[in-house]
Amino acid sequence: MPVTLQDQLVVAISSRALFDFEEENRLFEHSDPATYLQLQRDRLDVAAAPGVAFSLVQKLLAFNTGGQQRVEVVLLSRNDPVSGMRVFRSAKAHGLHSIQRGVFTQGRDPFGYLRPLGAQLFLSANAQDVTRALQLGYPAAHVFTDSMRASSNHPQEVRIAFDGDAVLFSDEAERIFQSQGLEAFQRHELEKAAQPLPEGPFKPLLATLYRLQQMEVPDMRIRTALVTARSAPAHERALNTLMDWKIAVDEAMFLGGLPKGAFLREFEPDFFFDDQTGHVRNAASHVPAGHVRSGIAHEGMPPVPLDESSGKQP
Known part of the structure; x- marks a missing residue:
């Protein structure tokens, strides 16, 4: 074989x-x-x-x-x-x-x-x-290689945290927010609360982790968290989307724009994924973090300079 x-x-x-x-x-x-x-x-x-x-x-x-x-x-x-x-x-x-x-x-x-x-x-x-x-x-x-290293408090549990829009979900709603503002974004998401969001780049990873989570491997577990700037009423569409995908997360944080770093410090993930540079920088001072360069925020961006990409070989 x-x-x-x-x-x-x-x-x-x-x-x-x-x-x-x-x-x-x-x-x-x-x-x-x-x-x-x-x-x-x-x-x-x-x-x-x-x-x-x-x-x-x-x-x-x-x-x-x-x-x-x-x-x-x-x-x-x-x-x-x-x-x-x-x-x-x-x-x-x-x-x-x-x-x-x-x-x-x-x-x-x-x-x-x-x-x-x-x-x-x-x-x-x-x-x-x-x-x-x-x-x-x-x-x-x-x-971000200058990120804080992961906590050693949970040796038998993989903890992974994801942002929502442009990471787990598409940037459909983010486009409304960027072009029309918060009020229009909230209204749009309330009107479409029952309509699942399209998939974002990390949906396949979340789905794979969820399947691995269901295997119930002895002595190892997976714990996932959705950590998003969304707040009520826009939270419903995010949760309805996950239910439509038949995927559950263990924790959800709807922070309404609050800095994510302090909340992530309490969750203690082994890694956090976000599409906004500011959120990643804030998180990196507390937990391991990575920048998902996707969605409207990165359209038309010039090539990454060498100092931002942290070197060109390794």
Whole structure:
């Protein structure tokens, strides 16, 4: 039988999203590739410290029990193959033995490999790669590498928080808000409360997590939260949409524009996804966070400058 990743949650992740390679990345940005490569060679046996998405990956891999592979994590990086060797060794040193697949493109665009992988999530410290992945239809987030690391208070529970509009849902309602204001947005959502919102880029991931949640894997659980700027009466359409999808979230926070960071600090997610840069920045001071560069807020935006994408190789 051919090897397949079908029926698994497939997460593709870059080196800098999984491990802390910020010192190496600064050297790459301010010197020549040969110097960077030599540093990685010199540090082949030095395990990199955990990065922003490490806790999420570690807990998801814990769902592979009883000889059943439910989650596949694949390294997908602009790094060179030699640096990739260090990434694999770092994964082994931190007990992530089931990470066995990786693609290292040495600076070339990596997002095309999401298709043969069948990836359901792509996490990268390169904003341009994330944008292209989203354009290709893959759930993807630009990992803010300066985010606070995940809490260790829930070792047997994966906690993931999602924004609503332009993340779980389409940006249909956000377009009304941007063009006509809050009052028109509330009126629009009240009138369409019973009409489900179209899918957003992260709906497939939420659906996959929900199926994994129903498997009742011993000693591991998933807890999800919807954390949105919506408030009553616009909350009804969001909840009706989830019910129409036959997907439940464990918590829902309708914050009416309040800063999300303090609420996320209480929820303690292993990762939070939002399409608004301000919300992600606020969240990142409390929890691991990633920017979903989708929806009307990002239409017509110029290419991401190198300093925002946090480097062009790893």
